[in-house]
Amino acid sequence: MRYGRGYVVIAADPFGNTPRRPYLIVSDGTHPFAGQQYIALGISTKQYADSLSLADAFVEGGLTRESFVSPWAVVSLRANQIERAVAQVSTTLTNTATRHMAGYAGYEPTDK
Numbered sequence: 593m594r595y596g597r598g599y600v601v602i603a604a605d606p607f608g609n610t611p612r613r614p615y616l617i618v619s620d621g622t623h624p625f626a627g628q629q630y631i632a633l634g635i636s637t638k639q640y641a642d643s644l645s646l647a648d649a650f651v652e653g654g655l656t657r658e659s660f661v662s663p664w665a666v667v668s669l670r671a672n673q674i675e676r677a678v679a680q681v682s683t684t685l686t687n688t689a690t691r692h693m694a695g696y697a698g699y700e701p702t703d704k
Contacts (some may be wrong), residue, residue, distance in 0.1 A: 594627040595671075596620075598686040600635065600655065600679040612675060616661050627671065629643050634665030639652055644689055646681060652684045653679030661685070663692035 595601055597620040605613040615632035643660035
């Protein structure tokens with residue numbers, strides 16, 4: 593299955609002690625390996641100063657616990673690592689998370 597930008601998927605967890613965790617897909621069809629590989633941001637139930645709340649951001653589906661996107665927790669997921677999609681969030685939240693992610697790499701857009 594091909595997952596779109598803004599989808600929340602469940603995949604292996606390279607960061608913690610849980611076998612799986614949710615991620616927000618931020619890449620789109622311009623990724624050189626779209627459909628085979630995805631740029632994603634980790635989602636956690638822990639809130640940190642720079643976390644982005646998913647409350648009221650779901651346009652389809654959802655998560656069972658209050659959750660937050662961690663825009664510094666960037667992963668490259670292969671399609672075979674993704675178990676399933678569980679939700680989709682708004683374009684606004686996806687764009688905000690992507691801007692925060694890019695900021696951690698020193699990128700500051702000129703068209704704010």
